[in-house]
Amino acid sequence: MKILITGTDGYIGCIVAPLLLREGFDLVAVDTGYYKTGWLFNGAAQSARTIAKDIRNITKDDLYGCKAVVHLAELSNDPTGQLAPHITHEINHKASIRLATLAKEAGVERFVYMSSCSVYGVANSPDAVTEESGVNPQTAYAECKVLVERDLVELAGDTFSPTFLRNATAFGASPRMRFDIVLNNLAGLAWTTNRIAMVSDGTPWRPLVHALDIAQAIACALEAPRDAVHAEVFNVGDSAQNYRVRDIAEIVGKVFEGCELSFGETGADNRSYRVNFDKIHDRFPTFSCDWDAERGARQLHDVFRRIDMGAEVFEARAFTRLEQLQYLLRTQQIDERFYWTPAPRRTDAQDSGL
Numbered sequence: 047m048k049i050l051i052t053g054t055d056g057y058i059g060c061i062v063a064p065l066l067l068r069e070g071f072d073l074v075a076v077d078t079g080y081y082k083t084g085w086l087f088n089g090a091a092q093s094a095r096t097i098a099k100d101i102r103n104i105t106k107d108d109l110y111g112c113k114a115v116v117h118l119a120e121l122s123n124d125p126t127g128q129l130a131p132h133i134t135h136e137i138n139h140k141a142s143i144r145l146a147t148l149a150k151e152a153g154v155e156r157f158v159y160m161s162s163c164s165v166y167g168v169a170n171s172p173d174a175v176t177e178e179s180g181v182n183p184q185t186a187y188a189e190c191k192v193l194v195e196r197d198l199v200e201l202a203g204d205t206f207s208p209t210f211l212r213n214a215t216a217f218g219a220s221p222r223m224r225f226d227i228v229l230n231n232l233a234g235l236a237w238t239t240n241r242i243a244m245v246s247d248g249t250p251w252r253p254l255v256h257a258l259d260i261a262q263a264i265a266c267a268l269e270a271p272r273d274a275v276h277a278e279v280f281n282v283g284d285s286a287q288n289y290r291v292r293d294i295a296e297i298v299g300k301v302f303e304g305c306e307l308s309f310g311e312t313g314a315d316n317r318s319y320r321v322n323f324d325k326i327h328d329r330f331p332t333f334s335c336d337w338d339a340e341r342g343a344r345q346l347h348d349v350f351r352r353i354d355m356g357a358e359v360f361e362a363r364a365f366t367r368l369e370q371l372q373y374l375l376r377t378q379q380i381d382e383r384f385y386w387t388p389a390p391r392r393t394d395a396q397d398s399g400l
């Protein structure tokens with residue numbers, strides 16, 4: 047089955063692509079490469095050759111012959127979404143719907159969309175939220191996820207089946223590492239400073255899922271019978287993996303021996319939700335979350351030791367999305383609409399070989 051997959055130079059995409067190749071899918075991979083300078087470690091897995099292209103420039107020709115689209119390429123967290131909310135809407139909402147519309151017109155049958163549990167925002171009920179619960183997005187990033195789900199459902203029909211994967215917050219090692227997500231960040235701090243000093247009291251709930259388990263969920267959605275996934279929403283994770291942020295810090299503190307922990311007095315983060323993940327386990331019998339926070343923290347500890355990671359790597363901007371995008375804007379490598387600017391013309395000095 048030929049698939050167009052976007053976001054393969056990203057944290058999750060660079061793990062999903064090798065898994066889908068191993069499962070026998072034929073991939074056309076697309077990414078504009080905002081974070082391409084960041085590469086934490088080499089692995090043995092074969093990956094797809096990624097075409098450097100903005101999703102806003104994808105044409106129908108890119109999609110002919112594909113049976114499915116797996117769409118990951120967006121400005122992918124709350125801080126980057128807040129950097130320029132109108133651009134977040136342009137890329138995350140409008141370009142995603144444009145991509146799906148073109149896909150449908152080109153005869154693509156399935157569209158697996160990477161949504162997020164952040165659509166639940168501040169949950170008003172003490173119970174864990176399900177796919178049927180109301181959404182309550184708190185940021186431009188989460189709002190766009192809600193809008194894409196709303197508009198994509200309108201495209202569903204006899205020949206086109208969108209599926210919405212509302213992923214929990216990811217964790218775990220990836221060559222395209224991100225240190226701006228909670229468990230990875232705490233693990234990096236523990237390794238480089240031996241200290242986790244949280245400003246907040248750590249009480250908000252945060253469901254977690256390993257990037258490799260997200261990759262499994264995508265494969266399950268592609269392989270499931272159409273009826274099981276047609277216009278369906280799935281929370282991706284495991285009900286046993288709703289953690290309070292302070293639990294995550296304590297788990298990391300246990301794995302990174304000798305790490306000092308301290309917490310603040312107040313709740314600095316108003317996003318808090320516990321999520322019920324029963325549906326995905328019921329509908330996809332082969333799906334399981336093989337990783338919990340402790341196993342993920344051990345994996346990170348092993349990777350940091352293997353590559354002898356220093357603070358300069360942990361703090362490198364390419365591993366923290368907001369910093370990398372701010373840098374690309376400041377140095378005018380991308381313009382105000384987040385398109386790459388043309389490379390500067392060669393100077394006379396360069397032309398004369400100096």
Ligand SMILES: NC(=O)c1ccc[n+]([C@@H]2O[C@H](COP(=O)([O-])OP(=O)(O)OC[C@H]3O[C@@H](n4cnc5c(N)ncnc54)[C@H](O)[C@@H]3O)[C@@H](O)[C@H]2O)c1
Nearest residue numbers: 055056057058078079080100101119120122160162213216
């Ligand atoms: N990481 C998480 O915790 C998490 C949780 C829930 C949902 N998700 C979703 O999963 C998807 C992948 O997340 P990730 O963590 O791998 O993100 P990431 O930021 O690491 O990767 C996203 C990739 O998309 C590319 N991209 C962004 N805008 C683009 C554009 N206009 N054209 C082409 N490429 C573009 C970037 O260059 C990047 O390589 C996203 O849709 C994200 O919202 C992630």
